[in-house]
Amino acid sequence: MSEAGQAQNDAPPDSIHRGDTSPDAVLRDAVARARRSPFYEAHLAGHRCERIADLAALPLTFKQHLLDASPYGMLAVPATSAWHYHESSGTTGQPISTWAGLEEIRRMGRIVHERVPELDEATTLLNRFPLFAPVSFVFEEALRRAVACHIAAGNLSWDVPFDRALGFIERLSATALSSLPLEPILLRELALLQGKRLRDVFAPLRVVFAGGAVLPPALRRAIEADTDARVVEIYGSNETLLLGVSCTHGRLHLCTDLLRPEILDPKTYTPVAVGEHGILTVTSLVHETMPLVRYLTGDLVRLLDGPCACGDSRPTAEVLGRYDERIEIDGRQCMPFDVLDAGYAFTNKLGSRIFFTLVRKRGLTMLVESERPGTARDLRAERELQDRIGVPVTVEYLRTGDVLDRTAMFRGPKIYKPTEISDWRRPGRKSISIMEALLEWPHFDVRTVLRIAAREIRSRRRRRRFVREDAR
Numbered sequence: 001m002s003e004a005g006q007a008q009n010d011a012p013p014d015s016i017h018r019g020d021t022s023p024d025a026v027l028r029d030a031v032a033r034a035r036r037s038p039f040y041e042a043h044l045a046g047h048r049c050e051r052i053a054d055l056a057a058l059p060l061t062f063k064q065h066l067l068d069a070s071p072y073g074m075l076a077v078p079a080t081s082a083w084h085y086h087e088s089s090g091t092t093g094q095p096i097s098t099w100a101g102l103e104e105i106r107r108m109g110r111i112v113h114e115r116v117p118e119l120d121e122a123t124t125l126l127n128r129f130p131l132f133a134p135v136s137f138v139f140e141e142a143l144r145r146a147v148a149c150h151i152a153a154g155n156l157s158w159d160v161p162f163d164r165a166l167g168f169i170e171r172l173s174a175t176a177l178s179s180l181p182l183e184p185i186l187l188r189e190l191a192l193l194q195g196k197r198l199r200d201v202f203a204p205l206r207v208v209f210a211g212g213a214v215l216p217p218a219l220r221r222a223i224e225a226d227t228d229a230r231v232v233e234i235y236g237s238n239e240t241l242l243l244g245v246s247c248t249h250g251r252l253h254l255c256t257d258l259l260r261p262e263i264l265d266p267k268t269y270t271p272v273a274v275g276e277h278g279i280l281t282v283t284s285l286v287h288e289t290m291p292l293v294r295y296l297t298g299d300l301v302r303l304l305d306g307p308c309a310c311g312d313s314r315p316t317a318e319v320l321g322r323y324d325e326r327i328e329i330d331g332r333q334c335m336p337f338d339v340l341d342a343g344y345a346f347t348n349k350l351g352s353r354i355f356f357t358l359v360r361k362r363g364l365t366m367l368v369e370s371e372r373p374g375t376a377r378d379l380r381a382e383r384e385l386q387d388r389i390g391v392p393v394t395v396e397y398l399r400t401g402d403v404l405d406r407t408a409m410f411r412g413p414k415i416y417k418p419t420e421i422s423d424w425r426r427p428g429r430k431s432i433s434i435m436e437a438l439l440e441w442p443h444f445d446v447r448t449v450l451r452i453a454a455r456e457i458r459s460r461r462r463r464r465r466f467v468r469e470d471a472r
């Protein structure tokens with residue numbers, strides 16, 4: 001790290017643990033901080049927490065509590081002292097308020113910086129996480145410490161569509177990409193559509209941060225094969241912020257310096273044995289703005305046994321995704337993690353990366369793109385796919401473009417600055433309204449329009465057939 005980088009750094013990591021830094025004292029102080037919020041003042045009333053052994057007797061915190069307490073009830077500091085406000089939408093669409101402090105975001109940035117050695121080389125990060133996702137600011141802090149360049153180009157901003165994002169990697173030689181795990185797959189398809197070689201397009205990339213969704217091994221392998229970069233799993237949520245970062249040995253280490261984890265049975269909420277699946281439940285150890293005590297993240301997680309070869313002693317875990325999103329069919333159960341893991345392994349054998357899975361009445365239907373849909377069927381591979389997922393699966397082989405219309409990645413509108421004036425004397429656009437000046441939709445030739453229409457007709461027929469079958 002350069003001197004400038006050191007000069008930018010902040011207080012030592014344990015600055016809030018003044019005095020006693022034993023695990024018991026750290027937890028006691030954390031729970032005491034949480035009681036400063038109106039919610040925990042009431043929720044923890046009558047409960048003592050002097051040591052770690054007391055934790056299991058404290059009441060749990062559910063997502064519904066956060067929803068009911070929004071916007072201010074979880075705050076342990078005045079709202080204007082919080083560094084950031086974010087929101088995530090609950091299942092009912094009501095927003096859950098989440099607040100973050102600068103000091104805790106700094107700690108998280110430090111963790112990402114320390115655990116990703118690639119950031120110590122000259123780095124330009126193309127960050128596709130939107131600014132409304134707090135993880136963006138964890139990257140901002142990690143880059144600030146690493147004295148690296150940040151291209152804050154969230155995937156929800158209309159002025160940075162996929163082709164422009166791909167252009168950033170090529171033109172600016174971005175060495176790092178942070179995004180949902182699906183985005184590198186989409187960028188790959190776009191590059192191939194443009195007739196580019198993946199080796200050339202992704203040559204500058206050294207590391208891909210994948211977060212915001214599950215990252216099963218087959219998907220990780222696919223991204224690593226396409227980009228020739230190391231994939232780092234970033235695990236977290238808006239409410240808890242950073243929860244884990246994967247190491248150079250590919251295992252996800254939980255941030256036990258930030259939060260104390262428990263893995264609880266999804267039905268009884270009692271602890272499960274190491275290696276068993278359960279709901280990750282966390283208690284903030286350092287969060288000062290919106291501390292959480294025994295908060296059920298809703299994620300199905302399994303702690304892995306044994307130390308990691310990387311030498312980091314923090315526990316490692318496998319994150320299978322939201323327990324609420326599990327798929328149950330005829331008494332059998334699987335997680336989206338299993339579907340994606342088996343799906344990417346299956347399509348890899350077909351030389352494809354593109355599939356879409358429908359969860360239907362009697363099983364899953366996997367729509368898989370193939371260059372030769374007529375002859376692609378492989379019954380043995382399909383049986384393997386079904387065995388790996390654990391519920392009935394039927395596979396349909398579709399022509400390229402029917403699952404992912406790559407040209408749609410170019411079809412978004414161009415966005416301009418809002419204005420009230422259009423100078424018709426200049427060459428170029430002659431806008432006649434504010435919206436026309438703001439948005440410019442692409443024009444298509446007849447062949448493109450016909451192709452889109454034909455694809456639309458095939459999709460409608462397929463949908464009608466599936467609906468008919470499920471009605472029987």
Ligand SMILES: [Zn+2]
Pocket residue numbers: 247248249250251253308309310311312
């Ligand atoms: Zn490790």
